[in-house]
Amino acid sequence: MRWVTRAGVHIDRAASAWLIKRFLDSDAEFVFVSDPGQMIEGATAFDMRGAELSHHAGDCTFETMLHRYELADPVLWRIAEVVHEADLDDERYDAPEAFGLDIAVRGLSLVCDDHRILDITSPMFDGLYEYIRRRLILGREPA
Amino acid sequence: MQFSVEKDHSPGQWVLLSYRLPREPSTPRITVWRKLERLGVARLGDGLVGLPADGRTREHLDWLADEIGEAGGTATVWLATPASTSHERTIAKAMQAARAAEYRSVIEQAQGALGSIEVRRVQRRLRAELRRIERRDFFPPPEREEARAAVAVLGADQDVPR
Numbered sequence: 001m002r003w004v005t006r007a008g009v010h011i012d013r014a015a016s017a018w019l020i021k022r023f024l025d026s027d028a029e030f031v032f033v034s035d036p037g038q039m040i041e042g043a044t045a046f047d048m049r050g051a052e053l054s055h056h057a058g059d060c061t062f063e064t065m066l067h068r069y070e071l072a073d074p075v076l077w078r079i080a081e082v083v084h085e086a087d088l089d090d091e092r093y094d095a096p097e098a099f100g101l102d103i104a105v106r107g108l109s110l111v112c113d114d115h116r117i118l119d120i121t122s123p124m125f126d127g128l129y130e131y132i133r134r135r136l137i138l139g140r141e142p143a
Numbered sequence: 144m145q146f147s148v149e150k151d152h153s154p155g156q157w158v159l160l161s162y163r164l165p166r167e168p169s170t171p172r173i174t175v176w177r178k179l180e181r182l183g184v185a186r187l188g189d190g191l192v193g194l195p196a197d198g199r200t201r202e203h204l205d206w207l208a209d210e211i212g213e214a215g216g217t218a219t220v221w222l223a224t225p226a227s228t229s230h231e232r233t234i235a236k237a238m239q240a241a242r243a244a245e246y247r248s249v250i251e252q253a254q255g256a257l258g259s260i261e262v263r264r265v266q267r268r269l270r271a272e273l274r275r276i277e278r279r280d281f282f283p284p285p286e287r288e289e290a291r292a293a294v295a296v297l298g299a300d301q302d303v304p305r
Contacts, residue, residue, distance in 0.1 A: 008198055055206045057213065058174075088206075089278070090181065100273075133224075 004042035007032040009114045012087040018125040060087045156223040158196040164216035171214035183279025195230040239282040246286035253293035266297040
């Protein structure tokens with residue numbers, strides 16, 4: 001399936017693309033457009049103005065996607081808190097990881113194109129998932 | 144984007160949000176107002192705010208425009224260049240003055256905590272506060288460095304294992 005989002009990927013789109021690939025559509029193909037409202041025929045838009053899979057009621061796109069696809073995994077919801085704070089920075093959640101993660105992705109956006117950012121951040125989110133999963137099971141920092 | 148207010152330069156690009164929200168219910172109005180304050184916008188008129196344009200500021204105002212629409216209001220986002228450098232300088236100076244006041248509040252709180260047993264806790268809180276102010280500081284005033292120094296010095300004489 002084709003998925004379309006805005007060019008100039010930051011944390012919310014990188015995390016959402018990872019979520020799509022890992023949990024929704026392993027054959028996902030991503031298209032980036034420069035106009036925040038531009039839709040593409042046959043592609044599902046995410047993190048774009050007016051799209052269903054976007055910011056709603058103060059939620060970031062990653063959170064909207066967890067709601068929409070009924071993904072109840074507590075690990076994903078913790079990642080959602082981190083992504084929310086990195087993206088919106090409104091202190092709805094306590095997520096100190098957000099600050100560093102946001103800068104890491106912003107830094108990548110200065111030296112990589114969007115496809116490359118997804119390639120690099122994908123294993124990063126795999127790692128974050130595993131870290132949070134083990135932390136939830138162990139009740140302490142796993143590494 | 145950060146550029147000096149004083150320096151002679153051609154006007155930069157700004158992102159503007161023009162919006163209207165119904166008077167009632169008041170909750171969305173307050174939410175939007177708080178978010179605009181957090182972003183450190185310039186108030187250009189009734190229902191018109193602006194920020195120096197960069198990827199982050201454009202995105203924040205785009206989302207806010209959507210949120211205003213969902214709350215029953217109307218909003219449009221514009222990219223604009225001030226026609227004169229002096230207009231831009233006036234706006235930038237007002238923004239700079241607003242941040243300077245916030246930094247001064249941090250400096251006062253830091254100085255007030257010196258010697259207190261709570262000094263470490265105050266330092267942690269003020270560091271977070273400084274980060275928040277710096278994120279909306281587009282035209283850094285001299286008070287920024289003073290505030291950083293005032294927070295850094297907290298607890299410097301108390302470096303003993305806790």
